[in-house]
Amino acid sequence: MLPETIRITNSPAADLQQFLAQKKYSSIHLLTDENTRKHCYPLLEAQLPPHHVIVIKSGEQHKTIETCTTVWEALTNSQADRHAVLIVLGGGVLGDLGGFCAATYKRGIDFILLPTTLLAQVDASIGGKLGIDFNHFKNHIGLFKQPTLNLLFSGFLNTLPEVEMRSGFAEVIKHTVISDRKMWEIIRRKSLTEQDWPTIIRHSAAFKYSVIKEDPYEKNLRKILNAGHTIGHAIESHLLSVNRSITHGEAVAAGLICEFKIAVEKKCLSEEEFEEVKTYILKLFGKISLEESDIKEITSLCIQDKKNKGNRILCVLPNGIGKAQWDVEITLDQIESSLSFYRLLQT
Ligand SMILES: NC(=O)c1ccc[n+]([C@@H]2O[C@H](COP(=O)([O-])OP(=O)(O)OC[C@H]3O[C@@H](n4cnc5c(N)ncnc54)[C@H](O)[C@@H]3O)[C@@H](O)[C@H]2O)c1
Numbered sequence: 001m002l003p004e005t006i007r008i009t010n011s012p013a014a015d016l017q018q019f020l021a022q023k024k025y026s027s028i029h030l031l032t033d034e035n036t037r038k039h040c041y042p043l044l045e046a047q048l049p050p051h052h053v054i055v056i057k058s059g060e061q062h063k064t065i066e067t068c069t070t071v072w073e074a075l076t077n078s079q080a081d082r083h084a085v086l087i088v089l090g091g092g093v094l095g096d097l098g099g100f101c102a103a104t105y106k107r108g109i110d111f112i113l114l115p116t117t118l119l120a121q122v123d124a125s126i127g128g129k130l131g132i133d134f135n136h137f138k139n140h141i142g143l144f145k146q147p148t149l150n151l152l153f154s155g156f157l158n159t160l161p162e163v164e165m166r167s168g169f170a171e172v173i174k175h176t177v178i179s180d181r182k183m184w185e186i187i188r189r190k191s192l193t194e195q196d197w198p199t200i201i202r203h204s205a206a207f208k209y210s211v212i213k214e215d216p217y218e219k220n221l222r223k224i225l226n227a228g229h230t231i232g233h234a235i236e237s238h239l240l241s242v243n244r245s246i247t248h249g250e251a252v253a254a255g256l257i258c259e260f261k262i263a264v265e266k267k268c269l270s271e272e273e274f275e276e277v278k279t280y281i282l283k284l285f286g287k288i289s290l291e292e293s294d295i296k297e298i299t300s301l302c303i304q305d306k307k308n309k310g311n312r313i314l315c316v317l318p319n320g321i322g323k324a325q326w327d328v329e330i331t332l333d334q335i336e337s338s339l340s341f342y343r344l345l346q347t
Pocket residue numbers: 033034035036039040058059060063090091092093094096116117118119120123124125126127128129130139156157158159160161164167
């Protein structure tokens with residue numbers, strides 16, 4: 001179940017109009033990047049009360065303090081006071097950065113999220129984590145604060161490039177295989193283009209919300225959301241460090257295969273269940289090509305994972321499809337052999 005502040009909608013403009021009419025903000029500011037300005041803003045523009053539009057450059061490389069400065073400047077120049085609101089129309093980068101700017105401007109003004117990527121709708125917009133990158137450290141500066149309203153409209157996805165859809169879909173697969181066997185059965189029979197997005201968004205957002213409601217600050221249960229990410233993050237960091245482009249979702253998808261292989265060895269997952277997940281992911285994402293030397297590097301990066309305690313590498317592993325456990329210790333040997341297994345897979 002979703003709370004009142006997170007709504008699935010078919011009419012984001014009308015919902016927004018109604019919400020703003022009730023709230024009587026002193027001024028309304030809307031943050032976009034050049035892509036959401038072009039593709040998403042036209043769906044809202046006519047129905048919004050007078051507002052100021054702020055456009056920033058798209059991309060993770062702009063999730064910086066310099067971009068925050070331009071947002072704070074724009075708010076200041078248009079005389080936004082403590083009763084102003086910032087509407088954030090964009091993917092996870094804008095949501096994290098825009099929310100951070102709003103949460104710090106004059107010690108915090110309201111912000112409304114209108115996530116426009118699949119990843120932002122099923123993951124980034126839920127849970128209140130806000131922030132920016134700093135000196136190449138990802139999400140290094142930030143805070144927790146919930147948006148006043150979060151409107152999830154699958155229609156925004158009509159213009160999203162396929163590579164971004166696929167990247168977000170890795171988080172959907174993750175949410176499903178760790179929480180709901182029945183939903184897995186539904187999605188695994190369909191290709192990316194055949195999926196029922198409103199249903200998937202509701203399901204994934206509700207699952208993430210149920211987790212963060214119980215454990216907002218990642219003391220226990222929230223760790224479960226890191227499935228596929230222990231090895232996935234290491235693959236992503238390594239490949240980016242050698243200038244090979246890869247999306248976060250592709251890395252998480254490969255991470256899920258490797259971690260689920262370890263689960264089979266630890267007798268937490270049957271061979272049949274593993275085969276289902278592996279086959280589906282490979283069909284959708286293809287395979288990342290890795291050399292033996294990459295495997296050594298990726299394995300050693302897993303030691304630096306932020307979820308570890310001391311020298312122990314802690315991971316989320318499935319307990320059959322539909323359930324998972326966290327803080328499971330895995331060894332460097334297990335990581336290395338799961339990566340070697342992945343490397344030699346035939347697609
Ligand atoms: N706060 C959290 O809990 C959380 C969780 C996961 C990820 N994140 C963050 O999310 C970010 C990644 O988000 P993302 O994958 O949404 O990337 P993104 O925000 O960079 O968006 C991807 C690209 O799609 C474009 N775009 C967005 N919506 C569009 C649309 N409807 N039509 C056409 N183009 C569109 C954007 O301009 C951008 O070029 C990362 O910075 C990550 O750290 C945060």
